[in-house]
Amino acid sequence: MINSVQRPLVSVLIPCYNVSEFVERAVYSILNQSYDHLEVWLIDDASTDKTLSILNKIEDKRINIVSFEENTKKIGAVNSVLKKVNGKFITFQDADDWSDPDRIAEQVSQFLLNPDLGICFTGYKYFGNSNAQPRQIALTDVDLKKEFLNFWKNRDIIVAPTVCSSMMITQEVLKSTGGYHEYFRGRVAEDIHWIYRILKNYPGITVNKPLYHYNIREGSFTQQQFTGxxxxxxxxxxxxxxxxxxxxxxxxxxxxxxxxxxxxxxxxxxxxxxxxxxxxxxxxxxxxxxxxxxxxxxxxxxxxxxxxxx
Missing domain, CATH: 1.10.287 (Helix Hairpins)
Incomplete structure (x- = not known):
């Protein structure tokens, strides 16, 4: 694991939109990480429920709250915050999911072991409105490149082998790719396109542990993937x-x-x-x-x- 000297800052972005039922668990799963050298960005994308009021009640010096008056379809909000982050590494947490306490520590360890690494994912489990669990996931750089660079061959896959929201990247990767491409605002494939651009030029890896918990709920994109x-x-x-x-x-x-x-x-x-x-x-x-x-x-x-x- 990471010693007391090797503690680079990690920026965690949690985009939120009408997730009052789930957001508190998501945020605290990050605040309670065993790796605590974090800056946490809570991004409210013009929620119409109680999401923002819940975020405002969470007290922690590592938190930065950014709220938008008009909905930006995630990409606008996240890209604007990506310009402000200070971490050597940047990761994400969907507001209706949650992470195991050692998720960030495990990912940071991978970057410290391999300085050339550009992106790191983790294994995951589903919870919510499905009893399904993920099949074998892509673990190595070769497998990840096969998955994302050959996406044009694999578009009929029902359950994505890699959960995009578990990704952690370096500041160098962020600067070279610039975040989400604006063209994909409001589309369902913005994560995959960004990861594709990263893996074209940088090696990737997946921590082979189910450290991310992915919520399959009614109306969510993943739920629709299960129903057709x-x-x-x-x-x-x-x-x-x-x-x-x-x-x-x-x-x-x-x-x-x-x-x-x-x-x-x-x-x-x-x-x-x-x-x-x-x-x-x-x-x-x-x-x-x-x-x-x-x-x-x-x-x-x-x-x-x-x-x-x-």
């Missing part, structure tokens, strides 16, 4: 996979201003593919229902009524 795709999610996955594929195999960054026209064409193609996928999925659901026992029984019961009206 909708058109918006399908569109985002198709679009991100095409952006990554273009960057890797054609050396074309579609998010540069000079490529606006090609990006628009790519968006339209992704939208078309997503709609087709959603239609096919709806047809499959209908076919499955028509083969079900309940449908057959209902059809049998209604048959006399149909004959009567004929």
């Amino acid at each position: 795709k909708n058109a918006k999610q399908a569109y985002s996955w198709h679009l991100l996979s095409k952006i990554i594929h273009k960057d890797i195999y054609e050396n074309i960054d579609l998010l540069m201003d000079v490529n606006k026209e090609e990006l628009l064409k790519t968006e339209l193609l992704a939208c078309e593919e997503a709609l087709t996928e959603s239609i096919l999925a709806a047809r499959q659901l209908q076919e499955n229902y028509e083969r079900s026992m309940s449908f057959r029984i209902g059809k049998l019961l209604l048959k006399p009524i149909h004959l009567f009206y004929k």
Whole structure:
């Protein structure tokens, strides 16, 4: 573990939006870390519930509270705070999740052991509205690069092997990548795109311990992943996979201003593919229902009524 001399400052960002039911547990799971040399940024993105009032009642000298009057869809709020952080390492905590007490210590240890490391994740467990648990996760740099740099091949994965919100990065990585790309504001793939850009140029690793607890709750993105795709999610996955594929195999960054026209064409193609996928999925659901026992029984019961009206 880390000795008393090797204690670099770690900045922890906790973006919050209407999470009054969960946020206190999330914050205290960070404040109670065994590694306590932290600055903690509580970011309220214009919540309409009691989230901000709960944050204001938490007393700790390491806390900085930043609140926004208008919702920025996470990216705007987080990027603005990333410009203010002082830590040698930067990590995140989703406001409806929580972390084991040794999570940050374990991640800092990895960076101290490997000065070239750019990003570090941890293992995780699910809790909430699902009994599912994650399968084998990507642990090595090779596996992480295979996961994120080949995302265009893997977009149909239902459960992501890596929980993006467990990531810790260096100040150097932050300066070189600049945080989330503004293009992904309000989209579902902003984390994956940023991590892709990091892993293109820096090695990564995952601590093989379930130190992060990921909440699967009604209405959350992860919950929707378990219950099936909708058109918006399908569109985002198709679009991100095409952006990554273009960057890797054609050396074309579609998010540069000079490529606006090609990006628009790519968006339209992704939208078309997503709609087709959603239609096919709806047809499959209908076919499955028509083969079900309940449908057959209902059809049998209604048959006399149909004959009567004929």
